[in-house]
Amino acid sequence: MTAPLIFDGHNDLLLRIHSGAVSAGPDGFLGSGGNQIDMEKARAGGFGGGFFAIYVPNENTSLDETEMDKPAYDLPLPEMVDWPAASRVALSQASILIKLEREGALAICRSTDEIRAAMAEGKLAAVMHMEGAEAIDPDFHMLDVLYAAGLRSLGPVWSRETIFGHGVPFRYPSTGDTGPGLTADGIRLIRKCNDLRVLVDLSHLNEAGFWDVAKHSDAPLVATHSNAHAISPHSRNLTDRQLHAIRDSDGMVGLNFAVAFLREDGQMDENTPIDQMIKQLDYLMEQLGEDRVGLGSDFDGATVPAKISTIAGLPHLRSAMQARGYDAELITKLCHGNWMRVLDKTWGHTSAA
Template identity: 55%
Template sequence: MTSESVVPVFDGHNDVLLRLWKAGREESGEAFLAGEEAGHVDLPRARIGGFAGGLFAVYVPSPVEPATAATGGDRPEPLTPSMAEARRISFEMISILSRIERAAAGAFRLCRSAADIRAAMATGALAAVFHIEGAEALDPELRLLDVLHQAGLRSLGPVWSRPNIFGRGVPFRFPSSPDIGPGLTDRGRALVRACNELGILVDLSHLNERGFWDVAEVSTAPLVASHSNAHALCPHSRNLTDRQLDAIRERDGLVGVNFGAMFIRPDGRKDPATELDLLIRHVDHLVDRIGLERVAIGSDYDGTTVPHALRDVSHLQALVSALRHRGYDEAALRRICHGNWIRVLERTWGE
C-alpha cells in the first residue's frame, strides 16, 4: 500500500476507553500510546491504518452484562447502573482519556471544535472527541452537563440500550423493528434542549424508534446516528429504518456505518468471517437513501465483533480499497472517511 493511497479516517464511535478501563492498569494509557496486541485501537496501529481520530466513548457497563446470542439477536434487558456508580466509572474513563493526551506529547489531542480536528489531522496528531454513551452519570437538573462540557464533552447519547431517567434505549433484538417501548422522558427532552444550547451533538444510535422521533421533534440540530446501519439490509433493532433515514436526510444529518457483523449480515450473526461486501452494501444503501454527504464511518471498534478484513484500525484502508473498487472516487472517499463528520460536527457545535 502506497502512502498516496491512504485516506484518513475520522471515526464516529469506538470503545477503547472501556477496554482500557477494564484492563484495570494504571499504565493502560501508556499501552495505548506504545501499542499492544489487545483490542482494536491504539496509536501505532492507528498510524498504520490512517485512523485520524474520532469520537471516544465513555460508556458505563451494566452491573451484569448480558450475553449476546451467536446470532447477535435477543439479549435479556440489561440493568441500569446507579448515578453514583456511573459517575465513578465515567470519571475513571475520562481520566484515562486525559492521561493519554497528557502523555502523548502532542500526538493525541482532545478536540473541542472542528478547527481543532482539522489542526490535529494536518499535523498527524490523533484527533479525539469526548463522547458519552448513556447519560446515567447526569443528574436530573443537568448541572454535571455544564461541568463535562467545560471538560471537553462534545457528543452525547442520552441512552445506551437500556432505560434510564432520560429515556429508553432500544434492546438488542433480531429480527426486530426498532419500535420497542416508549421514547424520551420529560427529562430526556430537557437534556436534548440543553445539548442544543451548549453545542453538544445528540447521538441517536442506541435510542428506540419512539425516542428517535422525540429527538427529531425537540432538537434544532442535525440528526446524527454515530454507529448504525440500514434496517432494510439487516433487520436488527439497532439499525435504522428507511423512514428514519429519510428524516436524517431532511435534517441534513449523518449516519456512521457500524462495522459490527451482527448489524451488517442479513442473518444477524456475530461472525468475523463476514464478507466486506456486505458492509459496502450498507454504504451503498445509505448513499442512495440519504446522499453521499451524509454517510460516514462509525466503526464501533473495541465494542463489537467486526469482520476479519477490518480486524483492527491498522486494516482500515481495506475498507477504503473496497469502496474504490465499488466505484467511489477520491473526492467521495474523503467525504465518507472524514469530511462528512467534520462538516456535521462543525454545524452542530457552531464553532
C-alpha cells in the same frame, strides 16, 4: 490505501482501559499492545481520530453475545445503573482521555478546526462522547462539568433504560419500535444539549425516542454508529423513514462495523466480507445522499469483519471503496469530510470552553 485519514464515529477504547483489559501505557495503547486500537495500529491504518466513548457497564453483568449466533434472539438488557455509581465510572474514563492528551498521544477537540489541526500535526483527534447518560443528573451539573472537560457528543441511552429515555434491545429480527420514548427529563436534556451545541447521538435510541429527538431538537439528526434496517432487520438499525428524517435535517449516519448489524441474518460472525459493508454504504448513500454518510466503527466494542480486524485493517475498506468505483472525492467524504461538515453545522468552527 492509508489515505485519506479516517475520522470515526465511535470507539470504546476508554472502557477497555478503565476495565484493565488494555494498558494506557507503552505496552498497550501508547504502543502496539492494544486490542483493536493503539498508536501503532492507528499509524498503519491511517486512523486520524474520532468519537471516544465514555460508557458505564453494569457490574458483574454482560450481554451473552453467543446468543447472537442463533437464527433469532432477544438478549435481556441489564438493569439501569444508578447515578452515584455511573458518575464515578464516567469521571474515571474522562480522566483517562485527559491523561492521554497530557501524554501527547491525542488532542481533545471541541471544534472541527481543532480536529483538522490535530490530524495535520499527526495527533489523534479525540471527541469526548458519552454513550448512555446514566452519569448525568436531572439538574445537569455533571453535564456542565463534563462539557468544561471537553464533552461535545452525548447519546441519551445505551440500550438499557435511563432516566432520560429507552433504548433498543439486541433483538433480531425486530424493528426499533420497542417501547416508550424520551421522558420529560429526556426532552429537557435534548434542549440543554442544543443550547450547549453538544451533538445528540441517536444510536441505541428506540424509534419513539428517535422521533422525540426529531421533534424537540434544532440540530442535525446524527446516528454515530448505526446501519440500514432494510438490509439487516435488527432492532439497532434505522428504517428508511428514520434515514429520510436524518436526510431532511441535513444530518448523517456513521456505518457501524459490528457484523451483526451489517448482515441480513443478524449473525455475530466475523467471517463477514467487506463487500457487506460496501452494500450498507451504497444503501445509506441512496437514502441519505453522499454528503450524509460516514464511518462509526465501534472498534474495541464489537466483532468486526475479520479482514479488517483492527484499525490497522482500515486500508482494506478504502481499497474496497475504490474497487466499488467510489472516486477520490467520495472516499474523502466518507472517511472524514462528512463528519467535518455535520460537526461544523452542530458546533460551529470556533473552540468553546
